[in-house]
Amino acid sequence: MSTDRGGLDALIDGIRARRWRALGRGLSLLEDAAPEAPALVGRLFPLAGGAFVIGVTGPPGSGKSTLVRGLARSFRASGRRVGILAVDPTSPYTGGALLGDRVRMQDLATDREIFIRSMATRGAVGGLAPATRDAVDLLDAAGFDPILVETVGVGQDEVDVMRTVDAVVVVTVPGLGDEIQAIKAGIMEIADVFVVNKADRPGVERAVRDLHSALEMAEDGSARRPIVKTVASRDEGIEELRARLEACREQLESSDELERRRFDHLRVRIEALLERRVLAATAAAVDLEAELHEASRRKEDPYTLAERLWRTVLARHREASGES
Amino acid sequence: MSTDRGGLDALIDGIRARRWRALGRGLSLLEDAAPEAPALVGRLFPLAGGAFVIGVTGPPGSGKSTLVRGLARSFRASGRRVGILAVDPTSPYTGGALLGDRVRMQDLATDREIFIRSMATRGAVGGLAPATRDAVDLLDAAGFDPILVETVGVGQDEVDVMRTVDAVVVVTVPGLGDEIQAIKAGIMEIADVFVVNKADRPGVERAVRDLHSALEMAEDGSARRPIVKTVASRDEGIEELRARLEACREQLESSDELERRRFDHLRVRIEALLERRVLAATAAAVDLEAELHEASRRKEDPYTLAERLWRTVLARHREASGES
Numbered sequence: 152m153s154t155d156r157g158g159l160d161a162l163i164d165g166i167r168a169r170r171w172r173a174l175g176r177g178l179s180l181l182e183d184a185a186p187e188a189p190a191l192v193g194r195l196f197p198l199a200g201g202a203f204v205i206g207v208t209g210p211p212g213s214g215k216s217t218l219v220r221g222l223a224r225s226f227r228a229s230g231r232r233v234g235i236l237a238v239d240p241t242s243p244y245t246g247g248a249l250l251g252d253r254v255r256m257q258d259l260a261t262d263r264e265i266f267i268r269s270m271a272t273r274g275a276v277g278g279l280a281p282a283t284r285d286a287v288d289l290l291d292a293a294g295f296d297p298i299l300v301e302t303v304g305v306g307q308d309e310v311d312v313m314r315t316v317d318a319v320v321v322v323t324v325p326g327l328g329d330e331i332q333a334i335k336a337g338i339m340e341i342a343d344v345f346v347v348n349k350a351d352r353p354g355v356e357r358a359v360r361d362l363h364s365a366l367e368m369a370e371d372g373s374a375r376r377p378i379v380k381t382v383a384s385r386d387e388g389i390e391e392l393r394a395r396l397e398a399c400r401e402q403l404e405s406s407d408e409l410e411r412r413r414f415d416h417l418r419v420r421i422e423a424l425l426e427r428r429v430l431a432a433t434a435a436a437v438d439l440e441a442e443l444h445e446a447s448r449r450k451e452d453p454y455t456l457a458e459r460l461w462r463t464v465l466a467r468h469r470e471a472s473g474e475s
Numbered sequence: 476m477s478t479d480r481g482g483l484d485a486l487i488d489g490i491r492a493r494r495w496r497a498l499g500r501g502l503s504l505l506e507d508a509a510p511e512a513p514a515l516v517g518r519l520f521p522l523a524g525g526a527f528v529i530g531v532t533g534p535p536g537s538g539k540s541t542l543v544r545g546l547a548r549s550f551r552a553s554g555r556r557v558g559i560l561a562v563d564p565t566s567p568y569t570g571g572a573l574l575g576d577r578v579r580m581q582d583l584a585t586d587r588e589i590f591i592r593s594m595a596t597r598g599a600v601g602g603l604a605p606a607t608r609d610a611v612d613l614l615d616a617a618g619f620d621p622i623l624v625e626t627v628g629v630g631q632d633e634v635d636v637m638r639t640v641d642a643v644v645v646v647t648v649p650g651l652g653d654e655i656q657a658i659k660a661g662i663m664e665i666a667d668v669f670v671v672n673k674a675d676r677p678g679v680e681r682a683v684r685d686l687h688s689a690l691e692m693a694e695d696g697s698a699r700r701p702i703v704k705t706v707a708s709r710d711e712g713i714e715e716l717r718a719r720l721e722a723c724r725e726q727l728e729s730s731d732e733l734e735r736r737r738f739d740h741l742r743v744r745i746e747a748l749l750e751r752r753v754l755a756a757t758a759a760a761v762d763l764e765a766e767l768h769e770a771s772r773r774k775e776d777p778y779t780l781a782e783r784l785w786r787t788v789l790a791r792h793r794e795a796s797g798e799s
Binding site: 188189192193195196197199200410413414417418420421422424425426428429430433439443446447449450452453454455456457458460461465468469472 | 789792
């Protein structure tokens with residue numbers, strides 16, 4: 152129904168009125184990269200840009216979901232409407248644990264001003280980051296602010312997603328050892344606030360100290376980033392974390408840093424769409440499987456093949472233009 | 476010098492004769508994605524394809540470098556020439572530890588039939604995977620077999636690199652806890668052999684059991700993959716690991732699985748080159764920074780902008796063709 156103009160109008164109206172069904176249907180279209188997605192984003196994009204988007208990431212078992220739930224309640228108590236996107240990893244290995252997290256989050260669902268959506272990565276076209284970014288625009292246009300984007304620290308998609316948010320919170324816990332900090336390396340550089348959760352466990356001071364040392368090693372100003380101790384299961388430290396995030400927002404907005412970050416995000420987003428476009432055009436112009444055959448027999452090298460395919464795409468378009 | 480035909484011929488001759496300077500110069504051209512790189516790969520690619528490429532990955536501190544060194548010695552003792560590519564992560568946070576690893580590997584450098592090269596990711600155009608894949612072709616064409624590709628488990632680049640090798644070894648150590656296994660999730664699916672290194676530490680049986688449980692949860696045949704206990708610093712378990720890898724190679728070669736994997740790798744490689752091509756063509760056709768400005772003010776949505784840029788690239792090519 153949402154392909155025609157009237158259907159899209161009704162969907163946009165429903166999203167702006169924050170009707171649960173409209174939000175859910177719109178997000179499904181974006182998650183599936185449905186044919187309607189570009190038109191939907193075309194309508195949502197001009198309405199968005201007001202919300203502050205906070206990414207929360209950390210290893211499985213660090214209590215991210217509980218923390219995000221507490222943070223959402225805290226923002227809600229200060230009068231804000233909160234959107235939450237919980238991004239599932241692709242892996243079958245962590246599916247069980249995450250499902251548990253999702254169930255635990257449902258007690259929030261009775262509050263009509265907090266909207267939670269779980270995004271599945273499996274089968275997402277071109278990775279999860281583009282779909283997540285579209286979903287953020289939808290929640291933003293619907294009037295949710297802030298929007299919390301939660302990911303599990305499992306690799307590629309996580310880094311990509313965290314490169315599309317305004318501010319990044321990295322969660323760790325005591326007792327994971329030095330190694331864990333190095334593993335989070337791709338993410339640590341873009342963190343704005345660090346959280347040591349489960350701070351009632353032994354080793355919390357050591358964890359904070361290790362984190363400080365790692366940040367000082369970086370010599371890029373990281374050492375000044377705040378480290379907040381929380382016990383999310385007892386709502387301890389959540390208010391301080393929210394205050395830190397409000398301060399971070401103010402600082403980013405009053406400098407040109409927020410604008411700079413969003414410009415970078417937009418560049419990454421456009422590049423991802425162009426990459427998707429060239430792959431689609433190639434698939435339309437040639438039989439890629441057949442083309443790969445000679446190369447797989449080492450008869451044609453990858454650079455020559457790629458250049459030939461690119462020329463074919465361009466020539467096909469030229470013919471099509473000539474015919475029309 | 477290597478841009479002209481004669482220079483390239485001399486370089487190829489040097490590489491095939493495994494002269495250290497020629498190998499080093501060729502690898503630098505590929506690592507830098509130099510203008511000469513496509514022509515060089517064009518010459519190397521038909522000569523390559525014979526080597527078995529083994530990826531070794533695991534968290535910092537798991538003793539990967541020592542393991543890879545031991546494995547290389549073991550293959551060498553069985554009469555093989557061994558190539559090693561040690562892929563450094565981009566992050567400044569792990570730079571110190573890795574530098575140490577590199578230094579420790581230098582005692583191998585006195586053996587002329589083991590070639591070691593450290594690949595830096597910083598500044599690699601289009602990620603590290605394409606440059607690593609080109610470097611593998613070079614070592615392959617030079618007659619090294621097997622080729623060991625070592626990465627640190629820090630995210631995006633690691634997964635990309637591991638998706639370009641024939642077989643994957645995942646290294647873990649006792650005492651990292653359940654969490655570590657979930658973190659490795661993006662990699663676990665593509666592992667062929669698991670290693671629990673530092674097996675003289677307490678908790679080794681627990682680590683093996685946890686790994687078994689995680690693999691059994693996956694319900695995709697993972698449970699049958701071997702788990703090898705090693706103490707790499709004392710060369711314990713290395714022969715068993717090599718035997719497992721030889722068996723893995725035989726099994727992959729005798730089925731159509733190796734061919735299937737390499738076909739997939741080639742597809743990914745071609746797609747990456749096409750993506751690089753469209754971004755270069757866009758940069759040549761428009762001023763991307765200026766184009767992003769309207770969108771950054773929410774005046775134009777990303778899908779419309781990307782489509783407009785794509786049309787511009789196509790039109791620019793049509794004009795160029797019409798003129799010629």
